[in-house]
Amino acid sequence: MLTAEIIAVGSELLTPTKIDTNSLWLTERLNELGVELKLKTVVGDDPARLEETVRDALGRSDLVFVTGGLGPTEDDVTRQVAAAAVGLPLVYHQDLEDNLRERFRRWGREMPEINKRQAWVIDGAEVLPNPNGSAVGMYVDLGGTRLAVLPGPPRENQPMFNDFVLPKIREFSGAIVFRRRVLKVSGIGESALDEQIAPIYSAYEDVQTSVLFNKSEVEVHLRAAASTAEEGDRINAEIAGKIVEKLGIAVFSTEGEEMEQVVARILVDRGETVSVAESCTGGIVAQRLTDIPGSSAYFVGGVAAYANEMKTGMLGVPADLIERFGAVSREVAEAMAQGMRERADTTYAVSITGIAGPAGGTEDKPVGTVYVGFASGDCIRSLHLLLPGDRYLVRWRASQAALDYLRRQILKN
Amino acid sequence: MLTAEIIAVGSELLTPTKIDTNSLWLTERLNELGVELKLKTVVGDDPARLEETVRDALGRSDLVFVTGGLGPTEDDVTRQVAAAAVGLPLVYHQDLEDNLRERFRRWGREMPEINKRQAWVIDGAEVLPNPNGSAVGMYVDLGGTRLAVLPGPPRENQPMFNDFVLPKIREFSGAIVFRRRVLKVSGIGESALDEQIAPIYSAYEDVQTSVLFNKSEVEVHLRAAASTAEEGDRINAEIAGKIVEKLGIAVFSTEGEEMEQVVARILVDRGETVSVAESCTGGIVAQRLTDIPGSSAYFVGGVAAYANEMKTGMLGVPADLIERFGAVSREVAEAMAQGMRERADTTYAVSITGIAGPAGGTEDKPVGTVYVGFASGDCIRSLHLLLPGDRYLVRWRASQAALDYLRRQILKN
Numbered sequence: 001m002l003t004a005e006i007i008a009v010g011s012e013l014l015t016p017t018k019i020d021t022n023s024l025w026l027t028e029r030l031n032e033l034g035v036e037l038k039l040k041t042v043v044g045d046d047p048a049r050l051e052e053t054v055r056d057a058l059g060r061s062d063l064v065f066v067t068g069g070l071g072p073t074e075d076d077v078t079r080q081v082a083a084a085a086v087g088l089p090l091v092y093h094q095d096l097e098d099n100l101r102e103r104f105r106r107w108g109r110e111m112p113e114i115n116k117r118q119a120w121v122i123d124g125a126e127v128l129p130n131p132n133g134s135a136v137g138m139y140v141d142l143g144g145t146r147l148a149v150l151p152g153p154p155r156e157n158q159p160m161f162n163d164f165v166l167p168k169i170r171e172f173s174g175a176i177v178f179r180r181r182v183l184k185v186s187g188i189g190e191s192a193l194d195e196q197i198a199p200i201y202s203a204y205e206d207v208q209t210s211v212l213f214n215k216s217e218v219e220v221h222l223r224a225a226a227s228t229a230e231e232g233d234r235i236n237a238e239i240a241g242k243i244v245e246k247l248g249i250a251v252f253s254t255e256g257e258e259m260e261q262v263v264a265r266i267l268v269d270r271g272e273t274v275s276v277a278e279s280c281t282g283g284i285v286a287q288r289l290t291d292i293p294g295s296s297a298y299f300v301g302g303v304a305a306y307a308n309e310m311k312t313g314m315l316g317v318p319a320d321l322i323e324r325f326g327a328v329s330r331e332v333a334e335a336m337a338q339g340m341r342e343r344a345d346t347t348y349a350v351s352i353t354g355i356a357g358p359a360g361g362t363e364d365k366p367v368g369t370v371y372v373g374f375a376s377g378d379c380i381r382s383l384h385l386l387l388p389g390d391r392y393l394v395r396w397r398a399s400q401a402a403l404d405y406l407r408r409q410i411l412k413n
Numbered sequence: 414m415l416t417a418e419i420i421a422v423g424s425e426l427l428t429p430t431k432i433d434t435n436s437l438w439l440t441e442r443l444n445e446l447g448v449e450l451k452l453k454t455v456v457g458d459d460p461a462r463l464e465e466t467v468r469d470a471l472g473r474s475d476l477v478f479v480t481g482g483l484g485p486t487e488d489d490v491t492r493q494v495a496a497a498a499v500g501l502p503l504v505y506h507q508d509l510e511d512n513l514r515e516r517f518r519r520w521g522r523e524m525p526e527i528n529k530r531q532a533w534v535i536d537g538a539e540v541l542p543n544p545n546g547s548a549v550g551m552y553v554d555l556g557g558t559r560l561a562v563l564p565g566p567p568r569e570n571q572p573m574f575n576d577f578v579l580p581k582i583r584e585f586s587g588a589i590v591f592r593r594r595v596l597k598v599s600g601i602g603e604s605a606l607d608e609q610i611a612p613i614y615s616a617y618e619d620v621q622t623s624v625l626f627n628k629s630e631v632e633v634h635l636r637a638a639a640s641t642a643e644e645g646d647r648i649n650a651e652i653a654g655k656i657v658e659k660l661g662i663a664v665f666s667t668e669g670e671e672m673e674q675v676v677a678r679i680l681v682d683r684g685e686t687v688s689v690a691e692s693c694t695g696g697i698v699a700q701r702l703t704d705i706p707g708s709s710a711y712f713v714g715g716v717a718a719y720a721n722e723m724k725t726g727m728l729g730v731p732a733d734l735i736e737r738f739g740a741v742s743r744e745v746a747e748a749m750a751q752g753m754r755e756r757a758d759t760t761y762a763v764s765i766t767g768i769a770g771p772a773g774g775t776e777d778k779p780v781g782t783v784y785v786g787f788a789s790g791d792c793i794r795s796l797h798l799l800l801p802g803d804r805y806l807v808r809w810r811a812s813q814a815a816l817d818y819l820r821r822q823i824l825k826n
């Protein structure tokens with residue numbers, strides 16, 4: 001199996017506020033090609049350390065990617081350092097300068113002389129064109145080990161990889177590709193899920209399966225090794241099918257979608273609409289449902305009924321219900337959903353009332369107590385939850401639970 | 414100036430879905446101590462590569478941090494690899510085993526034999542206690558170069574650094590500390606801002622200033638080098654004061670706060686309340702205002718009035734206003750704010766109506782057209798914006814603009 005390293009260049013990536021996220025995308029592409037990432041390094045604009053890092057990487061990995069540091073300023077040291085690391089001179093490419101001048105002219109500007117620095121290329125390297133920026137990339141085959149130097153910005157880096165580097169790797173990356181697929185499951189814990197599906201996935205030797213808990217759901221990551229992408233996808237689909245057969249409605253996505261995307265798809269397919277009444281989540285469910293382009297097809301509106309007066313005034317929750325059972329109660333959740341649905345005239349409504357903390361908990365109703373309500377034309381229901389976590393997590397998990405409750409109620413009909 | 418490297422260990426950090434964020438916290442602490450981070454590496458559970466990485470790091474940096482890989486399983490190779498890299502044997506600490514057994518017993522469990530692996534420590538290393546987990550840390554002074562091996566989980570790693578590593582570094586880190594301060598500014602571009610404040614910050618030689626654009630605001634990061642923390646804080650405060658004097662109300666925070674925290678503080682200080690009526694943002698403003706603990710003190714409620722029927726039915730926007738001017742108009746924004754404020758009975762109300770895209774734009778009102786409305790007891794106003802970006806960014810920027818408009822209107826009174 002081929003091994004790779006990624007070296008990200010830039011002093012800003014060594015500050016407390018910035019992180020290299022570029023490499024995540026590149027890792028996924030490499031894995032799909034059957035290449036395993038063995039090391040990631042972040043180096044500042046420090047020629048000595050960068051040269052050492054590139055040289056070390058070339059000594060132990062089949063593929064070395066250097067990203068960033070190709071700009072026109074003094075701080076951009078990648079070009080000369082990469083050349084030094086492979087022991088080759090830089091050569092001036094007049095055609096690159098001409099291209100750059102032409103490009104600046106089209107923008108109605110004169111090319112600053114400093115940009116001539118971007119016309120220097122490692123001797124013998126293949127120039128990788130950059131339609132989205134001024135820095136070209138470089139690809140050098142050092143007899144077995146390959147070095148690819150790519151610009152830092154994702155919108156330059158990613159197309160350059162896809163168009164020029166990927167085809168090259170495919171030529172020698174051998175017979176195996178990796179294909180990923182993510183299933184998402186609600187309402188069942190990590191270990192219980194693993195216990196149920198282990199007999200399914202362990203029958204597939206060429207698939208690496210991981211079961212991960214993520215905030216309020218469990219994800220099943222499949223990574224099939226196969227001789228073609230189609231074969232890998234087929235194996236993943238086969239396992240996904242068996243897991244759905246086993247777990248049923250608990251699997252809310254076999255394509256790695258977010259819960260709101262799944263709910264949106266179901267509503268659009270059925271030509272139905274929804275409205276939401278939220279207390280402790282204060283608009284998270286409405287915001288998630290409207291994150292999706294085209295959400296006006298199914299989302300009519302919502303009320304963030306934080307104060308009790310909002311619940312009575314805008315949703316018609318009877319004040320005596322709040323008095324008798326408390327604002328955080330099954331009765332109020334149901335009245336909120338019912339009132340919301342009537343006022344917005346939607347197929348369904350969901351509601352949330354709860355205690356997100358840190359204050360407001362009591363012995364009877366501790367922080368994390370949440371009621372989710374649901375109303376359709378012919379039924380009103382609710383769900384009682386005790387959610388763990390801090391304010392952020394309780395609110396997030398309540399929103400996820402409400403969307404999942406909506407999904408399950410719709411699918412049960 | 415002392416230099417440091419951070420090596421994060423774990424194969425999961427080399428997948429497309431996980432990233433090392435631990436190092437950000439550590440970087441900030443190191444910078445505060447006047448230590449500069451020169452390199453970050455992520456290595457998998459691969460003994461040969463890890464040993465090489467640790468050895469290389471010790472050869473060039475004053476301080477080397479290795480985080481993660483201290484668990485009890487076969488995959489956890491950091492302990493033996495770190496020992497090999499410094500050329501020292503591992504020594505068994507019976508007292509650590511006894512402690513672990515005792516700890517498991519308190520949890521009502523038997524210590525698995527595998528955990529005995531966690532009682533091996535590099536010969537001569539100082540043991541760093543871990544009250545929050547089973548893996549102790551190690552600190553080795555190799556005569557000039559120092560190696561600190563810390564567990565991966567932040568809630569183990571961070572207290573261990575603060576309690577045991579930080580005091581040691583302070584002993585030899587010399588006379589200089591770094592102190593950071595972040596100012597946030599709205600309504601002015603990056604270059605225009607820089608032009609205005611450069612004469613202020615360039616007078617301070619020991620302060621490194623960076624001006625960064627972040628989604629919908631500009632941040633000014635100050636990093637003062639000083640002989641004491643107090644002195645550094647004093648210099649930062651002096652510069653912050655001068656910038657506020659120059660820019661006035663445009664500076665919405667001198668403490669790096671989020672816009673919603675600033676608005677919340679202002680409302681709480683004044684004992685006032687707010688409600689929000691949102692169309693294209695579908696609840697983002699309500700959600701942001703309720704993210705903050707204790708938000709019921711100032712937030713009464715909101716309406717996500719996505720469909721026109723919600724605007725007329727729940728906010729009392731006259732239907733003929735929508736017909737004449739369109740749902741995305743100054744008139745409707747103002748009517749939404751006014752209707753919201755009356756219904757929620759709050760000191761202020763803000764509203765948003767706009768076109769977030771990707772569809773829905775026209776020649777007159779392209780994607781990104783947003784109107785923000787404001788209502789108080791004695792005035793109703795609005796703001797017209799044309800926001801750049803995709804759906805996510807338009808929605809985010811609209812929510813930020815609405816909160817900022819609210820802030821400015823309140824402060825102008």
